[in-house]
Amino acid sequence: MRRMHVVSAMVGAFALLTLAGCTTDPGVTAPTETTGSEETAAPSVEWFDQALFDKQDAERSVVPEGPDGKPYLQYINAEMVDTSQYKAEGAKKGCFANASISNPWRQTGWITMNEQLKALQESGAISELETRDAQDSDDTQIADIDYFINEGNCDFFVISPNSTAAMTPAVERACDTGLPVIVFDRGVQTDCPVTFIHPIGGFAWGIDTAEFLIDNLQEGDKVVALRILPGVDVLEQRWAAAEKLFDEAGIEAVDYFTGADPVEIKKIISDELAKGDVKGIWMDAGDGAVAAIEAFEDAGVDYPVMTGEDEMSFLRKWKETGLTGLAPVYSNFQWRTPLLAAQMIFAGEQVPQEWVLPQSPITAEEVDQYLAANDGMPDGHYAKFGGEDLPGYPTIWQERQIP
Known part of the structure; x- marks a missing residue:
């Protein structure tokens, strides 16, 4: 069975989703076989x-803005957007359409997101995060987004797209509700979300x-x-x-x-x-x-x-x-940022329209540092996960407690 669950202070952990094969974007003709x-x-x-290549090449050398020691809140060359229209009191319910947790990178991020959720529930910013896991299926994720639009009673949407072209119309339908939409990790071919969060790229x-x-x-x-x-x-x-x-x-x-x-x-x-x-x-x-x-x-x-x-x-x-x-890095700490962005949006604070997070490889000179900092973590853990200040650190990650 596919996982559909509400993550809240009242809900216990669910069993680990087994690894699943990945599907391709229907808009792309995939290779005929796994050969060269x-x-x-x-x-x-x-x-x-070429333009995006040049943009990201230049961003590699930009010193990010934002709070020191909190890379998940830093940003590069941001154009800030006004969110005052969404300002509202009280804890908000999020609806998260997730592509999957079918690989170790996504599992690490999912653990971190849930620990960030606990902190925001404690502060009264978010009441719950209802999540539907598409298990790497475009069709399933489209149905999940449409379910949230029609039945989810959501205050905001978080979407980590399974693929790029196929998910764009569903994301646009979520935007058409007038509720804030936050996209992260993989992109879509629309700029309608309030913010699109990702490392440099x-x-x-x-x-x-x-x-x-x-x-x-x-x-x-x-x-x-x-x-x-x-x-x-x-x-x-x-x-x-x-x-x-x-x-x-x-x-x-x-x-x-x-x-x-x-x-x-x-x-x-x-x-x-x-x-x-x-x-x-x-x-x-x-x-x-x-x-x-x-x-x-x-x-x-x-x-x-x-x-x-x-x-x-x-x-x-x-x-x-x-x-x-x-060791190149596709900053895993980005899984914290969507929920923190939602908190900022409902506080009426400006957020980057394209929220470009720092993305720095681990070099030979840094290996010992990151091995020591992550001692006791399982092999599937990602060194730059950025959750050291969250409630369950380090036990939740060491024991791989996947909600």
Whole structure:
């Protein structure tokens, strides 16, 4: 059964949702099979956008505004919007249409969001957060949003879209209610929400990672790119940026969709190693990073130069092996920001229309710092989760208590 629940001070925890496969955006023609890009059908959407590439490239060096030590409330180059029309007293009910909690990044964020909710319930800002989990289905999430519009008795909407194009009309219907709509994580093709919250973005990730690999490799070296799924803007943009830079630098890059399946990742790497030297591994998400490293160990060859993510399993394997690595970050602390934004909106405070959060990779010089700060956390935890000041820290995250 699909999870539908109300998160409130009166409701107990639900069982962990099992990992589910991801669906693609119906507006995108997906590759025909999980093989290299040279053997698959090209997507029907052109994901590279030079203006957005340039914007995110510049934002990487901007010092964010906002309170020190609270990156989840910081913002970059914001255009603030007036929210005085929504100012109202009393605790408000939120309705959250979530794409899923089907991977460790989303599970970590979901835990953090619920701990933030407890703090806001205690302060009287939010009464409850009714949540419907779409389990990675566009059709389900569209139905969830329409349910909230018609039946949810909501004071505000929070939407983390499953995919970009398919979810846009449903988000617009939520906006048409006149209630505040907050979109975060993945984008949609409308500017009707009061605020769209996200880290700098996929192009910034792609630039950070590709430049790192290029700086540590030679022209003509081969990189294997491991991608989890097509059709999601932040993922497609990561690869679009990296592919551009690899091409310009003369790096041979082949890409594969893996579904974040460790068995598939090992097979892909093993097959590529059988063809010849693989000098670099690029990933658009850290799931399965350890499996990729283990494929090199199984083959008895030198470790690659590699980019993973700030998931603890990768950081620990990176430290253990001493490989040349970088942990790009798609700031997990963003899961706190939508509820804090709702509090600000109902207080009539200005919020950024596009709320761009800081997004800084973990470098080799910082690995020990983040390993120490997250000692005792499970492998699926994300180092830059930003919840250290919340009520359940550290136990809730250590025990992986997923509502």
